[in-house]
Amino acid sequence: MKNIIEVDHLQKSYKKRKTQEVIEAVSDISFVVKPGEILGLLGPNGAGKTSTIKMICGLLHPDEGSVKIKGVDNTKHRQKALRHISAVLEGTRNLYWRLTVRENLEYFAGNRGVSRKTAAPLIDDLLIKFKLKDKENELVNRLSRGMQQKLAIAVAMLAESDVILLDEPTLGLDVETGYEVREILKSIVADYNRTIIISSHDMDVIQDLCERTIIINKGKIITDDRVDNLMKFFEVRSYSIKLGGLLTKEQESRLTIVFPNHLYTADVIQATLEIELAQSDEIYRLFDILKLDATPVEAIDRKVVNFEQVFMKLVKGETAHAVAQSI
Known part of the structure; x- marks a missing residue:
């Protein structure tokens, strides 16, 4: 059967x-x-x-x-x-x-x-x-x-x-x-x-x-x-970016408009940007914003996600359309 x-x-x-x-x-x-x-x-x-x-x-x-x-x-x-x-x-x-x-x-x-x-x-x-x-x-x-x-x-x-x-x-x-x-x-x-x-x-x-x-x-x-399909979908779109300098007010403003769910943390001389991209080509829009003040990028790492994060995003309706298209 x-x-x-x-x-x-x-x-x-x-x-x-x-x-x-x-x-x-x-x-x-x-x-x-x-x-x-x-x-x-x-x-x-x-x-x-x-x-x-x-x-x-x-x-x-x-x-x-x-x-x-x-x-x-x-x-x-x-x-x-x-x-x-x-x-x-x-x-x-x-x-x-x-x-x-x-x-x-x-x-x-x-x-x-x-x-x-x-x-x-x-x-x-x-x-x-x-x-x-x-x-x-x-x-x-x-x-x-x-x-x-x-x-x-x-x-x-x-x-x-x-x-x-x-x-x-x-x-x-x-x-x-x-x-x-x-x-x-x-x-x-x-x-x-x-x-x-x-x-x-x-x-x-x-x-x-x-x-x-x-x-x-x-x-x-x-x-x-499949659980592994959902994990892969969100993993490839979640990034942690280490910056060699601080963002300007204009850059922060544009990030908020284009990527409203981003997380930006900074100390005196450097900053970290955590971001999720709905589509892979959005990485170019991100770099356009970083290029505004020639902000140096020291490292880009794919974020490790767990299934609880995947579950919450799906329940809240975040990226649901993109998930449906990818399956």
């Missing part, structure tokens, strides 16, 4: 309780998820991301459109479709805190109709893979946040579903445990042949894990592209 998930023209609206005003949360969203990929599904608060996630998981019925999971419509054939997807939503709420680690795994395996004897080899494998073996008889409410999160993901693995959807999988974790969870998620794809959808506000996680990202804002998809 070419696509494991097909989201087709989803729409969802709500009415405000007091005013009965209709709010369009999701507006004609379509995308696909391929088997074996790690996809980032992102958006600022109120963008429609959560509604989209809930419709994929079958927790919310769309007003229009459909979601197919492994070819099965999750509205028309809900139970059959949802066999192929597991979700860890809102942290560790899918755990029973007064049961031990192993008891949680045995309980949720039993909920899936799997006997304790049959589930034992998979549970043992998950305990080792998720580094929970030495905590298997510990009550969940005594575990650290990181241990609880790893157990929540292990519980989702018990279903042996094709797709795992994770909402903020590293939220509240210390740096070391956060990296450990990232490595576990990579191994889930590599060793268990699963597909993962991640929703997160931690852009380092998205940059490290995801091959592709979909960004939703104001109910619409504004970007659907």
Whole structure:
């Protein structure tokens, strides 16, 4: 099968309780998820991301459109479709805190109709893979946040579903445990042949894990592209220029008009100019301004950008047209 998930023209609206005003949360969203990929599904608060996630998981019925999971419509054939997807939503709420680690795994395996004897080899494998073996008889409410999160993901693995959807999988974790969870998620794809959808506000996680990202804002998809493509697009247009002298007032004025988002810092004898070029030929306009007073250029370096900067620029609509043309 070419696509494991097909989201087709989803729409969802709500009415405000007091005013009965209709709010369009999701507006004609379509995308696909391929088997074996790690996809980032992102958006600022109120963008429609959560509604989209809930419709994929079958927790919310769309007003229009459909979601197919492994070819099965999750509205028309809900139970059959949802066999192929597991979700860890809102942290560790899918755990029973007064049961031990192993008891949680045995309980949720039993909920899936799997006997304790049959589930034992998979549970043992998950305990080792998720580094929970030495905590298997510990009550969940005594575990650290990181241990609880790893157990929540292990519980989702018990279903042996094709797709795992994770909402903020590293939220509240210390740096070391956060990296450990990232490595576990990579191994889930590599060793268990699963597909993962991640929703997160931690852009380092998205940059490290995801091959592709979909960004939703104001109910619409504004970007659907590979993470490395987006990084390259912004990197080649972001420059740090070290000047051997100070800019004149006229030069500063022209920079503000032509490049309103530039950053200029100066000390007594030299200055640094940080600038983003919407098009590559804008470099000539920049040099025309520097030539006005023969300002010496000592070095030009491409700025290192991170995915959080890329995300913010896309959400704010900066260079969105140029990105669309380049993809």
